[in-house]
Amino acid sequence: MQLVCGQRRLDLSLPQIMGILNVTPDSFSDGGRHNALAAAIDAAAQMVADGASIIDIGGESTRPGAVDVALEQELERTVPVIEALNARLDVVLSIDTSKAAVMIQAVAAGAGIINDVRALQEPGALAAAAQTDAAICLMHMQGQPRTMQANPHYQDLFAEINQFFSERIDACEAVGIDRRRLLLDPGFGFGKTLEHNYQLLANLEQMRAAGLPLLIGLSRKTMIGNLLNRPVDQRLVGSVTGALLAAQQGAEILRVHDVAATADALKVWQMTRSQCR
Numbered sequence: 001m002q003l004v005c006g007q008r009r010l011d012l013s014l015p016q017i018m019g020i021l022n023v024t025p026d027s028f029s030d031g032g033r034h035n036a037l038a039a040a041i042d043a044a045a046q047m048v049a050d051g052a053s054i055i056d057i058g059g060e061s062t063r064p065g066a067v068d069v070a071l072e073q074e075l076e077r078t079v080p081v082i083e084a085l086n087a088r089l090d091v092v093l094s095i096d097t098s099k100a101a102v103m104i105q106a107v108a109a110g111a112g113i114i115n116d117v118r119a120l121q122e123p124g125a126l127a128a129a130a131q132t133d134a135a136i137c138l139m140h141m142q143g144q145p146r147t148m149q150a151n152p153h154y155q156d157l158f159a160e161i162n163q164f165f166s167e168r169i170d171a172c173e174a175v176g177i178d179r180r181r182l183l184l185d186p187g188f189g190f191g192k193t194l195e196h197n198y199q200l201l202a203n204l205e206q207m208r209a210a211g212l213p214l215l216i217g218l219s220r221k222t223m224i225g226n227l228l229n230r231p232v233d234q235r236l237v238g239s240v241t242g243a244l245l246a247a248q249q250g251a252e253i254l255r256v257h258d259v260a261a262t263a264d265a266l267k268v269w270q271m272t273r274s275q276c277r
């Protein structure tokens with residue numbers, strides 16, 4: 001159960017923690033650009049020390065209502081960080097992007113995973129991913145970031161998500177991407193109501209039709225905040241609980257902000273599980 005991520009390998013027989021590193025200007029904005037790079041490196045190193053085996057680097061805000069980030073800006077934000085982390089840390093680096101040019105340059109700089117919330121549907125993205133040796137996360141989203149939360153609707157939530165996965169897997173294989181490089185993600189909060197999100201979280205095995213590893217991202221999301229009536233800085237317990245529930249259902253990769261807390265929860269779960277009789 002190894003996932004090939006460029007030059008590095010990931011063992012998926014145990015759940016792996018993907019730490020979120022936002023490199024949008026609002027994330028490390030105090031001080032100048034050099035400062036921002038140093039702060040990003042420190043944050044990533046801390047997440048690795050805390051138990052992350054993957055760092056997901058995002059330079060484009062994919063939040064609902066977000067405006068598109070220009071290509072040059074996204075490259076400037078992400079590529080230097082990937083180069084710096086690749087030189088300093090023994091960890092798999094993931095690039096959170098939908099843009100073909102960012103995929104190519106990020107992988108050249110050392111990224112081993114392409115994490116695309118648009119599942120390689122942007123112009124050139126399929127071909128770009130195909131010419132790399134990175135693993136690829138195909139995430140489901142209904143609609144577009146700006147409007148997807150307006151009125152999410154499904155006839156059959158699981159059938160539609162699995163149909164989407166099947167089409168994107170076929171598209172990947174058609175351009176020569178081996179399916180063993182692929183990860184699937186139901187896309188919590190991306191065109192889903194609170195009920196949709198919890199139906200998905202309760203039934204992750206329903207997303208196993210393709211037999212591919214699952215990546216789950218619910219850290220600090222509205223599905224936690226609205227259920228608990230908590231602002232974003234008070235969603236730790238809800239987020240860790242959700243991550244643990246996903247791990248218990250076999251989710252291979254957990255995309256989280258709070259690496260240390262998630263690692264603690266996983267350790268308690270794994271120790272308990274190892275004593276099952």
Ligand code: 7PM
Nearest residue numbers: 062063064115137139185187188217218
């Ligand atoms: C504001 C709201 C900022 C939401 C950022 C977000 C996922 C992802 C994101 C996910 C994968 C967040 C999202 N979410 N990639 N990128 N899966 N694969 O909460 O769920 O981080 S952006």
